[in-house]
Amino acid sequence: MVTARARAADGIDEARLWQRHMAMARLGARGDGGVNRQALSDEDIAARRTLIGWAEARGFACAVDPIGNLFVRRAGREPDQPPVLTGSHLDSQPTGGKFDGAYGVLAGFEVLEALEDLGVATRRSIEAVAWTNEEGSRFQPGAMGSAAFVGRMALGAVLDTVDRAGVRLGDALEATLAATPTLARRPLGFPVASYVEAHIEQGPRLEAEGKLIGAVTGIQGSRWFAVEVKGEEAHAGTTPLRGRKDALKAAMSMIGALESLMADASDVVRFTVGRFDVSPNSPNTVPGRVFFSVDFRHPDPAVLARLGDRVAPVCREHARGCAVTVTPTFDAPPIQFERAIVDAVSGAAARLGLSCMDIFSGAFHDAKFVAEVAPTGMIFVPCARGISHNPAESAEPAHLAAGARVLAEVLVELADR
Amino acid sequence: MVTARARAADGIDEARLWQRHMAMARLGARGDGGVNRQALSDEDIAARRTLIGWAEARGFACAVDPIGNLFVRRAGREPDQPPVLTGSHLDSQPTGGKFDGAYGVLAGFEVLEALEDLGVATRRSIEAVAWTNEEGSRFQPGAMGSAAFVGRMALGAVLDTVDRAGVRLGDALEATLAATPTLARRPLGFPVASYVEAHIEQGPRLEAEGKLIGAVTGIQGSRWFAVEVKGEEAHAGTTPLRGRKDALKAAMSMIGALESLMADASDVVRFTVGRFDVSPNSPNTVPGRVFFSVDFRHPDPAVLARLGDRVAPVCREHARGCAVTVTPTFDAPPIQFERAIVDAVSGAAARLGLSCMDIFSGAFHDAKFVAEVAPTGMIFVPCARGISHNPAESAEPAHLAAGARVLAEVLVELADR
Numbered sequence: 001m002v003t004a005r006a007r008a009a010d011g012i013d014e015a016r017l018w019q020r021h022m023a024m025a026r027l028g029a030r031g032d033g034g035v036n037r038q039a040l041s042d043e044d045i046a047a048r049r050t051l052i053g054w055a056e057a058r059g060f061a062c063a064v065d066p067i068g069n070l071f072v073r074r075a076g077r078e079p080d081q082p083p084v085l086t087g088s089h090l091d092s093q094p095t096g097g098k099f100d101g102a103y104g105v106l107a108g109f110e111v112l113e114a115l116e117d118l119g120v121a122t123r124r125s126i127e128a129v130a131w132t133n134e135e136g137s138r139f140q141p142g143a144m145g146s147a148a149f150v151g152r153m154a155l156g157a158v159l160d161t162v163d164r165a166g167v168r169l170g171d172a173l174e175a176t177l178a179a180t181p182t183l184a185r186r187p188l189g190f191p192v193a194s195y196v197e198a199h200i201e202q203g204p205r206l207e208a209e210g211k212l213i214g215a216v217t218g219i220q221g222s223r224w225f226a227v228e229v230k231g232e233e234a235h236a237g238t239t240p241l242r243g244r245k246d247a248l249k250a251a252m253s254m255i256g257a258l259e260s261l262m263a264d265a266s267d268v269v270r271f272t273v274g275r276f277d278v279s280p281n282s283p284n285t286v287p288g289r290v291f292f293s294v295d296f297r298h299p300d301p302a303v304l305a306r307l308g309d310r311v312a313p314v315c316r317e318h319a320r321g322c323a324v325t326v327t328p329t330f331d332a333p334p335i336q337f338e339r340a341i342v343d344a345v346s347g348a349a350a351r352l353g354l355s356c357m358d359i360f361s362g363a364f365h366d367a368k369f370v371a372e373v374a375p376t377g378m379i380f381v382p383c384a385r386g387i388s389h390n391p392a393e394s395a396e397p398a399h400l401a402a403g404a405r406v407l408a409e410v411l412v413e414l415a416d417r
Numbered sequence: 418m419v420t421a422r423a424r425a426a427d428g429i430d431e432a433r434l435w436q437r438h439m440a441m442a443r444l445g446a447r448g449d450g451g452v453n454r455q456a457l458s459d460e461d462i463a464a465r466r467t468l469i470g471w472a473e474a475r476g477f478a479c480a481v482d483p484i485g486n487l488f489v490r491r492a493g494r495e496p497d498q499p500p501v502l503t504g505s506h507l508d509s510q511p512t513g514g515k516f517d518g519a520y521g522v523l524a525g526f527e528v529l530e531a532l533e534d535l536g537v538a539t540r541r542s543i544e545a546v547a548w549t550n551e552e553g554s555r556f557q558p559g560a561m562g563s564a565a566f567v568g569r570m571a572l573g574a575v576l577d578t579v580d581r582a583g584v585r586l587g588d589a590l591e592a593t594l595a596a597t598p599t600l601a602r603r604p605l606g607f608p609v610a611s612y613v614e615a616h617i618e619q620g621p622r623l624e625a626e627g628k629l630i631g632a633v634t635g636i637q638g639s640r641w642f643a644v645e646v647k648g649e650e651a652h653a654g655t656t657p658l659r660g661r662k663d664a665l666k667a668a669m670s671m672i673g674a675l676e677s678l679m680a681d682a683s684d685v686v687r688f689t690v691g692r693f694d695v696s697p698n699s700p701n702t703v704p705g706r707v708f709f710s711v712d713f714r715h716p717d718p719a720v721l722a723r724l725g726d727r728v729a730p731v732c733r734e735h736a737r738g739c740a741v742t743v744t745p746t747f748d749a750p751p752i753q754f755e756r757a758i759v760d761a762v763s764g765a766a767a768r769l770g771l772s773c774m775d776i777f778s779g780a781f782h783d784a785k786f787v788a789e790v791a792p793t794g795m796i797f798v799p800c801a802r803g804i805s806h807n808p809a810e811s812a813e814p815a816h817l818a819a820g821a822r823v824l825a826e827v828l829v830e831l832a833d834r
Contacts, residue, residue, distance in 0.1 A: 095697070203655030222654070224700065235805050236689035236712045237637070238620030238779030241681075243803075248690055249676065252669050259666065264658075272653035273665055274700045276693065280512065283641065283691045283710035285806055293700035295653045362655030386660075388652050389702060 008408040009352055011114025014401035020106045021400070024050065024090070025098040034391020035098055039091040039133035039144075040068065040172035045179045047090040047102075051130060052180060054109065058116055063184040067148040067155055068132040068176050071186065074112040076125040076415060082191035084122075084415045085374070086111065086407060087129035088199055088366060089145070093137050097393020099200045099383060099400075105130045107198040107404040111411055114404075122415035124193055131366045132173075139169045146366035149189055150373045192374040194414045196341060197367040198407050199378060200395050204386030205359060212402045214359035214380030215345040218337050219368050220270070221301060223308040224330035225294040227254065227315055231322040233280060233288035245321045248278055248287040253318040258294065261307060261314055269307070270297040270362060299334050299360045335368060341377030341410070348409035354402050363388075379403050379410070425825040426769055428531025431818035437523045438817070441467065441507070442515040451808020452515055456508040456550035456561075457485065457589035462596045464507040464519075468547060469597060471526065475533055480601040484565040484572055485549040485593050488603065491529040493542040493832060499608035501539075501832045502791070503528065503824060504546035505616055505783060506562070510554050514810020516617045516800060516817075522547045524615040524821040528828055531821075539832035541610055548783045549590075556586045563783035566605055567790045609791040611831045613758060614784040615824050616795060617812050621803030622776060629819045631776035631797030632762040635754050636785050637687070638718060640725040641747035642711040644671065644732055648739040650697060650705035662738045665695055665704040670735040675711065678731055679724060686724070687714040687779060716751050716777050752785060758794030758827070765826035771819050780805075796820050796827070 027046040028037030037043040048070055052062050055072040063071045073083065088104020108128030115122065131149070136142020139161050147153040159170035177183075201207075206214050231247035255273055262271035275293040294311055298304050312326035342358065349356035359380055367378050381403035384394035444463040445454030454460040465487055469479050472489040480488045490500065505521020525545030532539065548566070553559020556578050564570040576587030594600075618624075623631050648664035672690055679688035692710040711728055715721050729743035759775070766773035776797055784795050798820035801811035 201655065202652050204657070204660060220654070232804075233807055234803070235619050235780060236691055237639070237687055237714050237781070238618065238805070239687075239803055240621070240684045241686070241688065242684045243621060246689075248693060249672070252672055255666070255669055256673060267657045267659045269658070270654055270656075271658065272663075272701065272703055274653055274695075274702050274704060275698050276665060276695045276704075277698070278691075278693045281692050281694070284689065284712050285691050286689055287691060287693075295701050297654050363652060364654070386651065386656055388655070390650055 007118050008111070008115055008120050008412045009405040011118040012110055012401055012404045012408055013114070014397050017106060017110045017401055017404055018397040021098055021102060024102050024106065028092065030391055032391040034393070035092045035096045036094050037090065037092040037096070038094065038138040039135065040169070040176045041138070044091055045176055048130065048180065051090070051105065051109065052183070058113060060112060061184065063186045064177060064180065065149065065186045065188050067145050067188065068173055069145045069149055070130045072109060072112065072128045074115060074126050076122045078123050079125055081124045082193040083125040083127045084193050084411055085127050085129055085195040085370070086197065086411055087131065088197050089134035090130045091133055091135050093135050093389045095389065095391055097388060097391060099393055099395045100202065100388050101134055103200055103395070103400060104198045107400065107407050110404045111408040114408055120412065122412055124415040126411050126415050134366055138163045143364060143366055143369055146369040150369045151189055152369055152372065155188070192370070194341065194375045195367065195370040196407060196410050196414070197365055197378045198403050199365060199380055200383040200388065201359070201380040202363050202383060202386065202388035206357070206380060206382040207386065209357055211355045211357045212381065212399060213345070213349040213354050213356040213406055215342050215349070215356055216337060216361050216378035216380055217342050217358050218299065219335050219361040219364065220297045220299040221304045221334035222295065222297045222330060222332045223304055223328065225311050226327045226329050227292050227294060228325045229290040229319070229322050231288050234286040236284040236286055239286060244286050246286050247290040247322050250318065250320040250322040251290040251292055253320055254315045255292070257314045257318045258311065261310055262296065268298060297362060301333055304334070335371055337371060337377045338375035341375055344410045344413055345377055345379055345406060348406045352405055352409065354406065379406050424535050425528070425532055425537055425829045426822040428535040429527055429818055429821045429825055430531070431814050434523060434527045434818055434821055435814040438515055438519060441519050441523065445509065447808055449808040451810070452509045452513045453511050454507065454509040454513070455511065455555040456552065457586070457593045458555070461508055462593055465547065465597065468522065468526065469600070475530060477529060478601065480603045481594060481597065482566065482603045482605050484562050484605065485590055486562040486566055487547045489526060489529065489545045491532060491543050493539045495540050496542055498541045499610040500542040500544045501610050501828055502544050502546055502612045502787070503614065503828055504548065505614050506551035507547045508550055508552050510552050510806045512808055513806060514808060516810055516812045517619065517805050518551055520617055520812070520817060521615045524817065524824050527821045528825040531825055537829065539829055541832040543828050543832050551783055555580045560781060560783055560786055563786040567786045568606055569786055569789065572605070609787070611758065612784065612787040612791050612793045613824060613827050613831070614782055614795045615820050616782060616797060617800040617805065618776070618797040619780050619800060619803065619805035623774070623797060623799040624803065626774055628772045628774045629798065629816060630762070630766040630771050630773040630823055632759050632766070632773055633754060633778050633795035633797055634759050634775050635716065636752050636778040636781060637714045637716040638721045638751035639712065639714045639747060639749045640721055640745065642728050643744045643746050644709050644711060645742045646707040646736070646739050648705050651703040653701040653703055656703060661703050663703050664707040664739050667735065667737040667739040668707040668709055670737055671732045672709070674731045674735045675728065678727055679713065685715060714779060718750055752788055754788060754794045755792035758792055761827045761830055762794055762796055762823060765823045769822055769826065771823065796823055
């Protein structure tokens with residue numbers, strides 16, 4: 001006897017799922033194969049309309065909440081029970097790819113279609129959601145839709161945020177909602193039975209291990225710092241090195257010492273200096289000021305505390321006569337996903353004969369916030385060489401389908417609980 | 418019996434010289450006490466007109482050559498003999514001070530006035546010159562007027578150079594020349610008997626040694642390099658450090674190794690990384706590309722060759738998996754000024770009872786080019802803490818006057834030869 005779960009996975013249509021990705025990637029397509037579809041932009045509105053069109057063609061109900069989170073619902077046998085949610089986001093980085101975010105929404109929608117095609121009824125409703133503004137590249141902070149949904153962020157607190165062109169978030173949101181005026185409205189934060197988000201890994205580990213499925217056990221913690229180094233501008237030809245206060249060389253010493261601090265034979269520590277600004281940035285003037293960022297991540301809160309607390313002292317110890325200010329800009333503890341959901345993912349992969357490994361997420365996701373209000377998990381699939389936030393982002397149709405099959409299994413299991 | 422030389426130095430008027438500096442500093446004055454008077458700008462034109470006004474009030478003839486070098490002439494008894502030249506430049510850095518360049522022009526003009534006041538006749542004519550565009554901050558390269566004067570640079574080769582606003586140098590030059598239409602015109606590169614340039618030191622050595630006058634023996638050599646490091650952009654949260662090609666960390670390793678290479682207990686080596694550009698310069702993306710500049714200077718050609726030739730190999734040895742391209746962008750050998758002029762400066766300082774030391778110039782000056790066609794020397798005076806190319810640039814009225822007194826002595830000696 002074939003169970004409902006196995007039937008659900010069998011309904012996943014690899015070609016249809018791939019075509020939906022390609023269709024979505026045309027909205028905000030860049031000339032280099034990438035996608036620029038920033039939150040609440042015309043391209044984002046087009047992506048929302050496209051998803052709504054597909055949903056209505058299948059008879060799924062659509063609804064939107066005050067921050068623009070878009071829900072596509074396949075009703076269960078007990079429609080008053082809290083639904084099982086799946087999804088991710090449709091917005092992208094300005095130099096984004098075709099899969100980050102879009103995959104989670106389209107895989108969720110593919111599961112709804114598969115269940116519809118097969119006539120599988122579930123106890124709870126299943127809803128595919130596109131959370132608003134996960135990337136945070138146009139309006140900060142990111143993961144805004146999921147944070148507002150779970151009550152971590154007040155909607156009123158961000159309406160006056162402006163983008164680089166001076167557009168107010170409140171106005172962009174109003175325009176986005178006005179573009180789909182007939183959509184049902186929902187309040188923020190209705191009860192959710194559980195949440196499962198599918199996503200490309202955005203890292204190279206599945207590929208390196210030759211696995212198709214990552215059962216995501218949690219999201220590592222992050223501590224970010226802004227370091228400002230103030231030295232003294234001087235003439236490069238005349239000023240003896242001994243008397244200089246060279247902000248750039250001081251910053252280099254700090255970063256070198258931080259590299260030593262963060263050295264980790266197990267290669268679990270993530271330590272990145274991504275931003276580095278020099279003033280006056282002229283070849284023949286000794287730099288008087290440097291600003292640099294520190295992005296430090298680790299799954300273990302004890303390591304986050306021990307190494308993160310050393311960042312400011314290490315910078316001060318290597319200031320080479322310059323003044324240094326270290327400001328913490330972000331501090332997010334690691335989170336662990338619900339074990340039952342991780343096991344459901346591993347179990348589904350095993351039943352489907354798909355290779356699977358436990359994996360910790362290095363990146364943030366909307367799941368980080370939803371985990372605060374409901375049992376939550378994630379499913380990763382490989383992306384080529386781990387490259388993401390990059391127009392070169394790439395994933396295989398068969399891998400995307402494999403993840404969607406696992407997702408179908410897990411969602412039906414959770415919806416029938 | 419008082420000699421003509423001593424009389425000339427006695428005619429230097431410290432207050433007048435200071436007031437001329439303050440008047441000139443109002444043309445392009447910045448709010449922070451500095452000066453922004455870029456080459457061939459409205460402010461430069463105003464400075465030229467001011468100098469011409471002062472000159473005509475004293476009956477000195479003014480002339481301009483095709484690149485805008487402005488000459489103020491006090492005729493000698495044998496006006497057909499090649500003149501003795503003195504001067505510097507009136508243009509400044511965008512974040513410049515009141516003394517760099519202006520001092521050499523105003524000290525030269527002060528000598529002409531002192532001689533006129535005292536009725537001292539010289540055999541050769543003496544001319545104070547303001548060379549066009551020494552700084553090179555608006556139009557590259559710098560020292561353009563003196564380079565064109567000595568035939569090192571063809572005027573036609575730079576006319577199409579544009580500034581950041583897209584203004585063509587040829588058009589800015591034409592506007593500058595048109596602003597003083599009645600001025601006599603001269604060809605480039607007439608014969609010059611000798612050249613002496615007064616300048617603030619732009620370094621801290623006179624101040625540190627407690628000396629008033631630097632008898633400049635030469636200008637150190639320079640080798641500049643542009644280093645481009647290409648790594649691979651990656652997600653800061655997900656990408657293991659072991660697999661990264663982090664262009665910033667590679668650049669830091671290169672600069673650290675170059676610091677070791679350039680280590681010099683005698684503190685004569687000048688090694689500066691002034692420009693450092695990171696792409697994409699985002700806190701949570703591993704840098705994919707870094708560009709940085711190397712400015713290396715030394716008085717000894719053997720050291721310039723030995724260390725300079727190591728820059729590219731050292732960068733390649735520390736590339737940490739990134740691709741690196743090292744391009745030489747400037748290579749100027751050290752120059753030695755004519756010993757007779759250096760001795761004339763030391764001798765004049767000694768006769769005037771002013772403390773004096775031999776000093777090598779760390780910075781370029783127009784004297785570097787004029788030295789190619791005439792016996793040349795320079796006189797340095799202290800500037801506070803060696804700070805220059807900075808609105809905080811500062812010099813003492815008494816020090817400026819002391820330098821002008823030495824200059825008066827030397828010019829009269831050379832003009833009577």
